[in-house]
Amino acid sequence: MRRYDKTCEKFESQPIEKNMILFYGSSGFTRWKPEYDHRPLEEDIRMKDGSPAAINHGFGGSTIEEGLYYYHRMVRPWEPRAIVVRFFPNDISRGYTPMEILYLLSRFCDWARADFPGVKLYLCDAMPHKRFINSKMWQRLAHQFNKLLKEYCDLNEDCTCVCQSAWHGFYEDPADAGDYSKVRQDIWVSDEMHFTQEGYDIYRDLFLHALDDIL
Numbered sequence: 001m002r003r004y005d006k007t008c009e010k011f012e013s014q015p016i017e018k019n020m021i022l023f024y025g026s027s028g029f030t031r032w033k034p035e036y037d038h039r040p041l042e043e044d045i046r047m048k049d050g051s052p053a054a055i056n057h058g059f060g061g062s063t064i065e066e067g068l069y070y071y072h073r074m075v076r077p078w079e080p081r082a083i084v085v086r087f088f089p090n091d092i093s094r095g096y097t098p099m100e101i102l103y104l105l106s107r108f109c110d111w112a113r114a115d116f117p118g119v120k121l122y123l124c125d126a127m128p129h130k131r132f133i134n135s136k137m138w139q140r141l142a143h144q145f146n147k148l149l150k151e152y153c154d155l156n157e158d159c160t161c162v163c164q165s166a167w168h169g170f171y172e173d174p175a176d177a178g179d180y181s182k183v184r185q186d187i188w189v190s191d192e193m194h195f196t197q198e199g200y201d202i203y204r205d206l207f208l209h210a211l212d213d214i215l
Contacts, residue, residue: 001069007059008073018079021045021054021211024067025086028127028203029058031194038197044204047215055080063091064104071108076115082214083112084162084207086124088145089193092138098145102152109159122210124162125149128170128183131192139180162210169202 023029023041032041033056045054057074059066064087075083085108091101105123112119126142146165153161168174176182187199195203208215 001066004059004062004066004070008070011057011074012077016077017052017055019081020052020078021082021084021214022057022075022078022080023054023084023086024057024075025084025124026058026062026088026090027060027194028086029056030060032056032058032200032203036194038195038200044200045207045211045215053211053215058086061090063087063094063096064101064108065091065096068104068108068111071111075112079116080119081116082120082122082211084122084124084211086127086162086164088124088126088142089129092141098141098148101145102148105149106152109156113158119158120214121156121159122162123149123153123159125165127164128180129193130183130185130188133181133183133185142180160210162206164206167202167206169205 029041032038032044034040041056042052042054047053055078059070059074067085067087085105087105088101109121109123112121125146132138142165150161153159164170165180166178168177170183170187171177171179172184173182187196187202188194189196
Protein backbone atom coordinates (compact mmCIF):
# COMPACT_ATOMS: atom_id res chain seq x y z
CA MET A 1 0.00 0.00 0.00
CA ARG A 2 3.01 2.31 0.18
CA ARG A 3 4.27 1.94 -3.38
CA TYR A 4 3.24 5.52 -4.23
CA ASP A 5 4.98 7.21 -1.31
CA LYS A 6 7.42 9.04 -3.58
CA THR A 7 4.60 10.25 -5.81
CA CYS A 8 2.75 11.45 -2.73
CA GLU A 9 5.85 13.25 -1.47
CA LYS A 10 6.14 15.01 -4.83
CA PHE A 11 2.59 16.34 -4.50
CA GLU A 12 3.26 17.36 -0.90
CA SER A 13 6.32 19.36 -1.97
CA GLN A 14 4.17 21.59 -4.20
CA PRO A 15 2.25 24.67 -3.00
CA ILE A 16 -1.25 23.79 -1.80
CA GLU A 17 -4.02 25.44 -3.81
CA LYS A 18 -7.37 25.22 -2.09
CA ASN A 19 -10.93 25.43 -3.43
CA MET A 20 -10.00 23.87 -6.78
CA ILE A 21 -11.31 20.87 -8.75
CA LEU A 22 -9.09 17.94 -7.79
CA PHE A 23 -8.61 15.14 -10.32
CA TYR A 24 -7.77 11.97 -8.41
CA GLY A 25 -7.21 8.54 -9.87
CA SER A 26 -5.12 6.26 -12.02
CA SER A 27 -2.88 6.59 -15.06
CA GLY A 28 -5.38 8.24 -17.39
CA PHE A 29 -4.89 11.32 -15.22
CA THR A 30 -1.23 10.62 -14.45
CA ARG A 31 -0.26 10.79 -18.12
CA TRP A 32 -2.18 14.02 -18.76
CA LYS A 33 1.11 15.87 -18.35
CA PRO A 34 4.01 17.27 -20.43
CA GLU A 35 6.26 14.41 -19.24
CA TYR A 36 4.20 12.19 -21.55
CA ASP A 37 4.20 14.73 -24.42
CA HIS A 38 0.68 15.95 -23.66
CA ARG A 39 -0.72 19.33 -22.72
CA PRO A 40 -1.22 19.39 -18.96
CA LEU A 41 -4.64 18.78 -17.49
CA GLU A 42 -4.40 22.12 -15.69
CA GLU A 43 -4.15 23.89 -19.04
CA ASP A 44 -7.01 21.95 -20.64
CA ILE A 45 -9.46 22.26 -17.73
CA ARG A 46 -9.90 25.92 -16.90
CA MET A 47 -12.70 28.22 -15.81
CA LYS A 48 -14.76 29.80 -18.57
CA ASP A 49 -12.96 33.10 -17.92
CA GLY A 50 -9.62 31.34 -18.47
CA SER A 51 -8.53 31.27 -14.83
CA PRO A 52 -7.09 28.12 -13.20
CA ALA A 53 -9.64 25.51 -12.16
CA ALA A 54 -8.01 22.11 -11.67
CA ILE A 55 -5.24 20.18 -9.96
CA ASN A 56 -4.01 16.81 -11.24
CA HIS A 57 -3.31 14.21 -8.55
CA GLY A 58 -3.31 11.18 -10.80
CA PHE A 59 -0.92 8.47 -9.67
CA GLY A 60 0.36 5.50 -11.63
CA GLY A 61 -1.62 2.29 -11.91
CA SER A 62 -3.46 2.96 -8.68
CA THR A 63 -6.57 1.29 -7.28
CA ILE A 64 -9.38 2.85 -5.26
CA GLU A 65 -8.02 1.16 -2.13
CA GLU A 66 -4.75 3.01 -2.68
CA GLY A 67 -6.81 6.13 -3.32
CA LEU A 68 -8.24 5.70 0.16
CA TYR A 69 -4.83 5.00 1.67
CA TYR A 70 -3.38 8.27 0.34
CA TYR A 71 -6.55 10.34 0.75
CA HIS A 72 -5.37 12.04 3.95
CA ARG A 73 -2.19 13.22 2.22
CA MET A 74 -3.20 13.69 -1.43
CA VAL A 75 -6.73 15.07 -1.03
CA ARG A 76 -7.53 16.48 2.41
CA PRO A 77 -4.87 19.26 2.60
CA TRP A 78 -6.10 20.76 -0.71
CA GLU A 79 -9.68 21.24 0.53
CA PRO A 80 -11.16 20.94 -2.98
CA ARG A 81 -14.57 22.31 -3.94
CA ALA A 82 -15.04 19.35 -6.29
CA ILE A 83 -13.32 16.01 -6.84
CA VAL A 84 -13.18 13.97 -10.03
CA VAL A 85 -12.49 10.32 -9.16
CA ARG A 86 -11.33 7.77 -11.75
CA PHE A 87 -10.47 4.15 -10.95
CA PHE A 88 -11.52 0.66 -12.18
CA PRO A 89 -9.12 -1.01 -14.70
CA ASN A 90 -6.32 -1.61 -12.19
CA ASP A 91 -8.80 -2.68 -9.53
CA ILE A 92 -10.26 -5.35 -11.82
CA SER A 93 -6.80 -6.60 -12.80
CA ARG A 94 -5.97 -6.99 -9.10
CA GLY A 95 -9.06 -9.07 -8.41
CA TYR A 96 -11.55 -6.55 -6.98
CA THR A 97 -15.17 -7.09 -7.97
CA PRO A 98 -17.37 -4.25 -9.27
CA MET A 99 -19.27 -4.27 -5.96
CA GLU A 100 -16.05 -4.04 -3.94
CA ILE A 101 -14.86 -1.12 -6.06
CA LEU A 102 -18.18 0.68 -5.58
CA TYR A 103 -18.08 0.03 -1.83
CA LEU A 104 -14.58 1.50 -1.51
CA LEU A 105 -15.58 4.42 -3.71
CA SER A 106 -18.56 5.11 -1.45
CA ARG A 107 -16.20 5.24 1.54
CA PHE A 108 -14.11 7.81 -0.32
CA CYS A 109 -17.25 9.89 -0.89
CA ASP A 110 -18.19 9.64 2.79
CA TRP A 111 -14.77 10.91 3.83
CA ALA A 112 -14.97 13.80 1.34
CA ARG A 113 -18.44 14.79 2.55
CA ALA A 114 -17.27 14.82 6.15
CA ASP A 115 -14.16 16.87 5.38
CA PHE A 116 -15.58 19.27 2.78
CA PRO A 117 -19.28 20.02 3.35
CA GLY A 118 -20.97 20.84 0.06
CA VAL A 119 -18.24 19.26 -2.09
CA LYS A 120 -19.30 18.08 -5.54
CA LEU A 121 -18.23 14.56 -6.51
CA TYR A 122 -17.77 13.51 -10.12
CA LEU A 123 -17.38 9.73 -10.33
CA CYS A 124 -16.10 8.20 -13.57
CA ASP A 125 -17.51 4.97 -14.91
CA ALA A 126 -15.35 2.33 -16.66
CA MET A 127 -13.24 3.92 -19.37
CA PRO A 128 -13.17 2.32 -22.84
CA HIS A 129 -9.76 0.97 -23.90
CA LYS A 130 -8.55 -0.50 -27.16
CA ARG A 131 -6.95 -3.39 -25.24
CA PHE A 132 -10.33 -4.71 -24.12
CA ILE A 133 -12.22 -4.53 -27.43
CA ASN A 134 -12.33 -8.34 -27.62
CA SER A 135 -12.58 -9.12 -23.91
CA LYS A 136 -16.16 -10.12 -23.15
CA MET A 137 -15.31 -10.72 -19.49
CA TRP A 138 -13.82 -7.24 -19.01
CA GLN A 139 -16.78 -5.66 -20.76
CA ARG A 140 -19.22 -7.61 -18.59
CA LEU A 141 -17.48 -6.43 -15.41
CA ALA A 142 -17.36 -2.87 -16.74
CA HIS A 143 -21.09 -2.84 -17.42
CA GLN A 144 -21.75 -4.23 -13.93
CA PHE A 145 -19.68 -1.46 -12.38
CA ASN A 146 -21.31 1.22 -14.52
CA LYS A 147 -24.77 0.08 -13.44
CA LEU A 148 -23.79 0.11 -9.76
CA LEU A 149 -22.14 3.51 -10.08
CA LYS A 150 -25.13 5.08 -11.80
CA GLU A 151 -27.46 3.72 -9.11
CA TYR A 152 -25.19 5.18 -6.41
CA CYS A 153 -25.06 8.58 -8.12
CA ASP A 154 -28.85 8.60 -8.58
CA LEU A 155 -29.23 8.11 -4.82
CA ASN A 156 -26.75 10.86 -3.88
CA GLU A 157 -27.44 14.39 -5.07
CA ASP A 158 -23.83 15.49 -4.55
CA CYS A 159 -22.58 12.86 -7.03
CA THR A 160 -22.48 13.09 -10.81
CA CYS A 161 -21.71 10.01 -12.90
CA VAL A 162 -19.17 10.91 -15.60
CA CYS A 163 -20.07 8.45 -18.36
CA GLN A 164 -16.71 7.89 -20.02
CA SER A 165 -18.12 4.70 -21.54
CA ALA A 166 -20.77 6.57 -23.50
CA TRP A 167 -18.85 9.67 -24.62
CA HIS A 168 -19.43 9.94 -28.37
CA GLY A 169 -15.89 11.06 -29.14
CA PHE A 170 -14.48 7.65 -28.28
CA TYR A 171 -16.45 5.96 -31.09
CA GLU A 172 -16.28 6.29 -34.89
CA ASP A 173 -20.08 6.23 -35.01
CA PRO A 174 -21.79 8.16 -32.19
CA ALA A 175 -24.58 5.58 -32.36
CA ASP A 176 -22.09 3.01 -31.00
CA ALA A 177 -21.42 5.00 -27.82
CA GLY A 178 -21.44 2.64 -24.86
CA ASP A 179 -20.40 -0.43 -26.87
CA TYR A 180 -16.89 -1.21 -25.65
CA SER A 181 -16.26 -3.50 -28.62
CA LYS A 182 -16.61 -0.56 -31.03
CA VAL A 183 -14.28 2.00 -29.44
CA ARG A 184 -12.02 3.93 -31.82
CA GLN A 185 -8.65 2.30 -32.39
CA ASP A 186 -6.67 5.36 -33.56
CA ILE A 187 -6.45 7.37 -30.32
CA TRP A 188 -4.22 5.08 -28.27
CA VAL A 189 -0.48 4.72 -27.79
CA SER A 190 1.18 1.33 -28.31
CA ASP A 191 0.06 -0.13 -24.94
CA GLU A 192 -3.58 0.24 -26.09
CA MET A 193 -4.50 1.63 -22.66
CA HIS A 194 -3.43 5.27 -22.79
CA PHE A 195 -4.28 8.19 -25.05
CA THR A 196 -2.44 9.97 -27.82
CA GLN A 197 -2.79 13.76 -27.77
CA GLU A 198 -5.88 13.41 -29.97
CA GLY A 199 -7.32 11.09 -27.35
CA TYR A 200 -6.66 13.65 -24.64
CA ASP A 201 -8.34 16.33 -26.73
CA ILE A 202 -11.45 14.14 -26.67
CA TYR A 203 -10.99 13.51 -22.94
CA ARG A 204 -10.75 17.27 -22.33
CA ASP A 205 -14.04 17.83 -24.13
CA LEU A 206 -15.70 15.12 -22.03
CA PHE A 207 -14.70 16.80 -18.78
CA LEU A 208 -15.48 20.31 -19.94
CA HIS A 209 -18.97 19.00 -20.66
CA ALA A 210 -19.27 17.09 -17.36
CA LEU A 211 -17.99 20.01 -15.27
CA ASP A 212 -19.81 22.76 -17.16
CA ASP A 213 -21.95 23.71 -14.15
CA ILE A 214 -18.93 24.56 -11.98
CA LEU A 215 -16.54 26.06 -14.53
